[in-house]
Amino acid sequence: MLQQIINLFAEILEKNPDELNPNDEFREYEEWDSLAYLSVIAKIDEDYHLVIPRDEFQKIRTIKDLTNYLENK
Amino acid sequence: MAIFKYSEIGISGISAAVPKEKSNNLTLNDFFTEKEAKSIVKMTGIKERRVAPSNICASDLCYEAAEQLLKDMAIDKNTIDVLIFISQTPDYRMPSTGIILQHRLGLSKSCAAFDINLGCSGYVYGLCLAYSFCKQKTINKVLLLNGETRTKVYSFKDKSTGLLFGDAGAATLIERNKDAGDSFFSLNANGSRYHFIMIPAGGYRYPSSPETVKEKVFEDGSIRTDEQGIMDGSGVFDFTIQDVPKDIIRVLNESSRSINDIDIFLFHQANKFITDHIAKKMGIPLEKVPYSLDKFGNTSSVSIPLTIVSELSNQLPNETKTVLMTGFGVGLSWATGLLNLTRSNISKLIEI
Numbered sequence: 001m002l003q004q005i006i007n008l009f010a011e012i013l014e015k016n017p018d019e020l021n022p023n024d025e026f027r028e029y030e031e032w033d034s035l036a037y038l039s040v041i042a043k044i045d046e047d048y049h050l051v052i053p054r055d056e057f058q059k060i061r062t063i064k065d066l067t068n069y070l071e072n073k
Numbered sequence: 074m075a076i077f078k079y080s081e082i083g084i085s086g087i088s089a090a091v092p093k094e095k096s097n098n099l100t101l102n103d104f105f106t107e108k109e110a111k112s113i114v115k116m117t118g119i120k121e122r123r124v125a126p127s128n129i130c131a132s133d134l135c136y137e138a139a140e141q142l143l144k145d146m147a148i149d150k151n152t153i154d155v156l157i158f159i160s161q162t163p164d165y166r167m168p169s170t171g172i173i174l175q176h177r178l179g180l181s182k183s184c185a186a187f188d189i190n191l192g193c194s195g196y197v198y199g200l201c202l203a204y205s206f207c208k209q210k211t212i213n214k215v216l217l218l219n220g221e222t223r224t225k226v227y228s229f230k231d232k233s234t235g236l237l238f239g240d241a242g243a244a245t246l247i248e249r250n251k252d253a254g255d256s257f258f259s260l261n262a263n264g265s266r267y268h269f270i271m272i273p274a275g276g277y278r279y280p281s282s283p284e285t286v287k288e289k290v291f292e293d294g295s296i297r298t299d300e301q302g303i304m305d306g307s308g309v310f311d312f313t314i315q316d317v318p319k320d321i322i323r324v325l326n327e328s329s330r331s332i333n334d335i336d337i338f339l340f341h342q343a344n345k346f347i348t349d350h351i352a353k354k355m356g357i358p359l360e361k362v363p364y365s366l367d368k369f370g371n372t373s374s375v376s377i378p379l380t381i382v383s384e385l386s387n388q389l390p391n392e393t394k395t396v397l398m399t400g401f402g403v404g405l406s407w408a409t410g411l412l413n414l415t416r417s418n419i420s421k422l423i424e425i
């Protein structure tokens with residue numbers, strides 16, 4: 001699951017998966033913007049059939065946090 | 074639950090008018106960088122918008138659309154018994170613009186005329202209300218007018234709204250029709266999120282003053298006054314992808330139809346990325362989802378009839394199509410309708 005989420009971020013941010021560390025705060029990436037936010041929420045909805053409400057997504061800081069969140073759903 | 078069902082009532086004609094002047098979102102300007110503009114165009118699908126000059130109001134666009142529609146259909150104006158004007162950019166704070174339009178259009182004094190203050194959900198809300206009037210045997214025809222000059226509401230120098238909105242007006246004629254079959258509507262509201270899309274000042278809660286017309290600079294670099302519109306884009310996205318699909322499913326269930334029974338899905342034209350996502354997620358084939366937002370931007374409650382006039386004029390007049398339409402936004406307010414368009418007159422798009 002962790003690798004899948006890394007790949008998802010890499011695809012959306014147009015980065016190489018090796019550049020992404022699961023403990024990075026993804027909002028700090030230069031490529032992170034409102035389109036990236038929409039894309040992550042939409043992709044998770046497509047792949048995992050789950051819409052993460054905005055107030056819950058705001059608490060998620062890292063790729064690892066997001067993976068844990070999805071695993072606990 | 075605000076679910077409505079009607080039988081043998083339908084839309085007999087639709088027309089729309091837009092201003093001639095175009096604004097291209099990729100034209101270089103002092104406020105949006107090329108990268109920002111491209112990113113907004115890519116996400117929303119909005120390339121071009123129509124902008125009304127200062128002397129054209131929403132009512133003027135509706136007036137032109139209505140005159141054309143009544144002429145094309147050779148309608149006796151005395152048979153129009155209700156005029157509903159839906160807008161958040163009326164001519165005056167009082168009286169209702171719909172009443173002024175009753176006179177301008179030469180309608181009878183025994184025609185009911187009034188305004189409704191709704192935005193993106195306003196076409197479906199208006200249709201539902203028009204259908205309910207048509208259940209009265211004393212009502213012949215209802216004229217529904219949706220008009221907006223949204224470009225006058227938002228600051229061009231606002232990163233989240235500056236490139237999204239366009240101006241347009243539409244007229245729709247509703248009447249009893251034995252061939253129309255059954256129609257279904259679902260109307261919804263969530264006032265806890267009223268601040269997601271709003272104009273904070275200029276009403277009576279926060280009246281107009283020298284302070285409210287001062288430009289302020291915000292954290293993201295946006296510049297606007299308190300009398301200009303604000304939008305919490307991610308909040309609206311959050312709402313749209315959660316509540317809109319549920320409402321579509323509710324209407325399909327109420328009508329005992331499935332996605333396959335619907336010929337055309339008309340989404341409010343706000344953001345192609347979001348509505349394509351909803352369509353894909355629900356298994357709606359994208360060829361059943363027409364768009365006009367690339368040419369006209371988000372025109373609030375006008376976007377659905379404008380899309381019909383702009384994109385469907387070839388296929389509708391001769392056939393019956395089962396259409397599902399859904400409007401969502403300011404309020405927050407959202408509504409879904411399922412109805413048949415049976416040999417409806419679609420007038421040619423008017424440019425003024």
